Amino acid sequence: MLKSYELLAFMPAEMAQQIVEQMFEADKPVYRAALAAVAQARHLRPVFLERQPRAQRHQTMLATLTKPALETAAGGLIRGWLLKKQNAMLCDFLTSLGLDHKEGVVDNLPEQVADEKLNAAVESLLAKYPRETVAVYLHAFNAINETDWPNLNKLLETDSRLQF
Numbered sequence: 001m002l003k004s005y006e007l008l009a010f011m012p013a014e015m016a017q018q019i020v021e022q023m024f025e026a027d028k029p030v031y032r033a034a035l036a037a038v039a040q041a042r043h044l045r046p047v048f049l050e051r052q053p054r055a056q057r058h059q060t061m062l063a064t065l066t067k068p069a070l071e072t073a074a075g076g077l078i079r080g081w082l083l084k085k086q087n088a089m090l091c092d093f094l095t096s097l098g099l100d101h102k103e104g105v106v107d108n109l110p111e112q113v114a115d116e117k118l119n120a121a122v123e124s125l126l127a128k129y130p131r132e133t134v135a136v137y138l139h140a141f142n143a144i145n146e147t148d149w150p151n152l153n154k155l156l157e158t159d160s161r162l163q164f
Helices: 004-010 013-026 028-041 046-050 054-065 068-085 087-096 115-128 131-144 150-158
Strands: none
Touching: 004 054, 004 068, 004 131, 013 028, 013 054, 013 068, 013 131, 028 046, 028 054, 028 068, 046 054, 054 068, 068 087, 068 131, 087 115, 087 131, 115 131, 115 150, 131 150
C-alpha cells in the first residue's frame, strides 16, 4: 500500500505538478498548509518560498513532499485535490459500490465490499477517467481510509493499469 508521499513520488511528474498548481488555484488553505510544512521541513520561513517563482516553488514543494516526514502534508494535498478537482470521480466510484456519500465523502465504510462490485466500479472509472488519475485516487482511497479491503489491495498490486 502506497502512502501519500510515495504517491507524489511515483506518479508522473506532470501530474504531481498539476495537483500542486490546481490546489494553489482552488484551495488556498490546503495549499498554504502544504507550503508551511515544506518550509518547516527545510528550516525556512514560508515567505521565503512564497517569493520564489511559482514553478520553482512547486518543484521545491514536490521534492520535499516526497519525504516520509511529510506524509500528513502530502496526504492533505492529495485529499484536497481529489475532493476539489476530482469530485465527480469520487462520487461515481462510491455510487458504483452502492455506498451512501455526500459529495464523495463517506462517514462509515463497510468492512468489505464484494469483488464483483469493486471490479465493476474500477472498470467504470477506468473507462471514464484518465488511468493515472484513477490510480492516484484508488491508492489514496486505500491508504487514507481506516478500512482495509483485501480485494482492493490485491487489485492495486496486480492490475498494471493501477500502477505507476
